[in-house]
Amino acid sequence: MWRAERRLALVYDEEYLEHEQHPTHPERRERLSYTVDRLREEGVLEVEGIELVEPRPAGREELELVHEPEHVELIRRMSEQGGGVIDADTIVTGRTYEQARLAAGGALRAVELTVSGEYDVAFAMVRPPGHHAGRAKAAGFCYFNNVAIAAEYALRELGVERIAILDWDAHHGDGTQEIFYDRDDVLYVSIHQDGRTLYPGTGFPHEVGEGRGEGYTVNIPVPPGSGDRTYRRAFERIIDPIVREYGPDLILISAGQDCHFTDPITNLSVTARGYEWMMRRAVKLAEEVNALGPVAVLEGGYSVEDGLPYTNLAVICGLAGLPTDLREPVGSPEENPEGPERVEEVARRLSGYWEVLSRS
Numbered sequence: 001m002w003r004a005e006r007r008l009a010l011v012y013d014e015e016y017l018e019h020e021q022h023p024t025h026p027e028r029r030e031r032l033s034y035t036v037d038r039l040r041e042e043g044v045l046e047v048e049g050i051e052l053v054e055p056r057p058a059g060r061e062e063l064e065l066v067h068e069p070e071h072v073e074l075i076r077r078m079s080e081q082g083g084g085v086i087d088a089d090t091i092v093t094g095r096t097y098e099q100a101r102l103a104a105g106g107a108l109r110a111v112e113l114t115v116s117g118e119y120d121v122a123f124a125m126v127r128p129p130g131h132h133a134g135r136a137k138a139a140g141f142c143y144f145n146n147v148a149i150a151a152e153y154a155l156r157e158l159g160v161e162r163i164a165i166l167d168w169d170a171h172h173g174d175g176t177q178e179i180f181y182d183r184d185d186v187l188y189v190s191i192h193q194d195g196r197t198l199y200p201g202t203g204f205p206h207e208v209g210e211g212r213g214e215g216y217t218v219n220i221p222v223p224p225g226s227g228d229r230t231y232r233r234a235f236e237r238i239i240d241p242i243v244r245e246y247g248p249d250l251i252l253i254s255a256g257q258d259c260h261f262t263d264p265i266t267n268l269s270v271t272a273r274g275y276e277w278m279m280r281r282a283v284k285l286a287e288e289v290n291a292l293g294p295v296a297v298l299e300g301g302y303s304v305e306d307g308l309p310y311t312n313l314a315v316i317c318g319l320a321g322l323p324t325d326l327r328e329p330v331g332s333p334e335e336n337p338e339g340p341e342r343v344e345e346v347a348r349r350l351s352g353y354w355e356v357l358s359r360s
């Protein structure tokens with residue numbers, strides 16, 4: 001039997017399958033049920049050192065660490081009254097408030113278990129996702145910002161002083177960016193499909209933060225069709241050097257798995273192997289800078305059969321240090337050759353903020 005190199009907490013609850021806006025909505029229950037089936041088939045849940053851990057619901061005061069009380073109250077009241085519509089993609093049902101609290105609490109649990117040393121790394125496999133939720137806004141399938149709540153909680157309650165959030169979801173995490181835009185104790189780095197070609201239409205290199213936070217928001221938009229080579233270049237040229245220079249105590253990952261080439265609502269070309277490479281790289285980075293984590297929190301990923309179960313498996317193997325023999329379920333993608341050059345352009349634009357980028 002395999003043994004994990006690092007103790008991994010997989011935070012998961014069957015309640016996460018119950019959240020449903022409607023059966024044909026991309027953010028649907030099969031995203032997680034197929035993943036869990038895949039993990040069982042591969043024997044991952046029997047690996048020594050990998051454990052399923054139950055989440056806890058986030059308390060109201062924990063949600064209010066990053067959200068306006070009025071926003072929390074709006075979602076609560078809409079749920080209590082049986083539901084309502086925030087936008088076409090983001091519908092509240094009678095159970096949304098409780099379900100979104102449990103998702104945020106999954107991220108909190110993952111951070112608690114890692115900071116306490118009970119586990120080396122963690123993956124909160126939660127629904128609904130969170131990174132489009134802003135201080136006073138639900139949007140883009142998101143109600144409460146799971147990763148932002150976990151970050152703020154770690155800073156205020158767990159003695160962590162500096163956090164790097166790496167967001168590799170295909171969409172820009174506009175909610176997370178907004179929440180930490182004027183802060184220097186949270187470095188937010190997002191690599192995503194160019195906002196001129198994908199929701200939410202933000203996340204350009206000139207969005208760098210403000211006040212004390214200037215320079216601590218880093219956006220790396222990549223063109224449609226960008227794949228493993230582009231993401232590799234982004235780690236080598238920007239993400240690794242900046243995170244090393246920043247020196248976080250904890251690394252969080254907004255693990256959006258919708259960059260997979262089979263994803264139906266995005267246009268990127270990342271493979272499951274590419275995801276595994278990124279996670280191994282993030283683990284190595286945490287070791288190098290002596291940071292806790294990584295703690296990954298699931299965001300998007302809508303290729304429920306051919307993409308998400310494999311990318312989630314890839315991320316889990318990368319976190320735990322398990323050997324993998326990942327087969328891509330269907331063919332392999334064409335990669336846009338312009339991707340790496342665009343990464344170079346972003347590196348040049350950010351060189352005024354980061355010593356390591358000005359040298360090269």
Ligand SMILES: [Zn+2]
Nearest residue numbers: 169170171300
């Ligand atoms: Zn996404």
